[in-house]
Amino acid sequence: MKTPPPSAETDAPSARLVRGDVFAIPCPSREILTHVSSRWGVLILVSLLDGTHRFSELRRRMGGVSEKMLAQSLKALVEDGFVRRVSYPVVPPFVEYSLTPMGHEVARHVAALKDWIETNLDRVLDNRRQHEEAVAG
Amino acid sequence: MKTPPPSAETDAPSARLVRGDVFAIPCPSREILTHVSSRWGVLILVSLLDGTHRFSELRRRMGGVSEKMLAQSLKALVEDGFVRRVSYPVVPPFVEYSLTPMGHEVARHVAALKDWIETNLDRVLDNRRQHEEAVAG
């Protein structure tokens, strides 16, 4: 009777391939999700889909980011391995950001979501108006 | 020389089909993005992909949501037209939530992102460890 375990959590200790579970409170996948789906995380990933960019380029492109937030968001994505940071020791500073292969994978999903929202904006806005009327009337 | 305008913003006034732009500060697409990509927004959409659920069912399934946050997140998704709310006037209250066709479309994208993260958790975690070492050493 060797029924395989339903989840991989009970697998062999060494080469375990654990799957995340966003529904579980302590799962680190939640943190990663917030990094990539945060307001600036999304814009960074999407921006880098068309190649490498400097800090200031990203800043100019993304309306409304403060330097602090951009730096913070980039740092999180670099730590997670989605973005590669290359800095040249010159003055003034010169730093390039680009997607890692892994970053490219997530970025595609994120971009798909972002594109859906952008192209279907009208539909959503119409729904909102209808909803308002329905509530008011 | 009637080159078509690059963006739809300059189109005819009535039947305009405007595309959102998440990079623009005042664009409402940003708000919508935060709704669907918020911590609980994601879990709600994904949960509802397998059918309709009651408030308390969602609450039990999603680890760590407070009633307040669940209600708030659901309300936003209902207003945007992603989720349909049906309540029966009985005591104790009975309310059902399900995806609208539009909600189903976004939910698929959101679920794809969530699945990528869950299956690639190990890769990300490995990257983090490497990064830590690189910084420390």
Place this chain on the structure above:
DNA sequence: TTCCTTACTTACTTTTTTGTGTGTACTTCC
């Protein structure tokens, strides 16, 4: 000589988000 540039960091303040506890209506179970 002072300013401007870049890619940040740090300290401090303000804003936003989230949590907590309470109440509600009625029925059912103990």
Place this chain on the structure above:
DNA sequence: GGAAGTACACACAAAAAAGTAAGTAAGGAA
């Protein structure tokens, strides 16, 4: 008779996120 269960709303407190201002290094421009 009291507790539990449901789907919230509301007020207030606590926590987290974000904004702001200032500082840094080296060189060139005004």
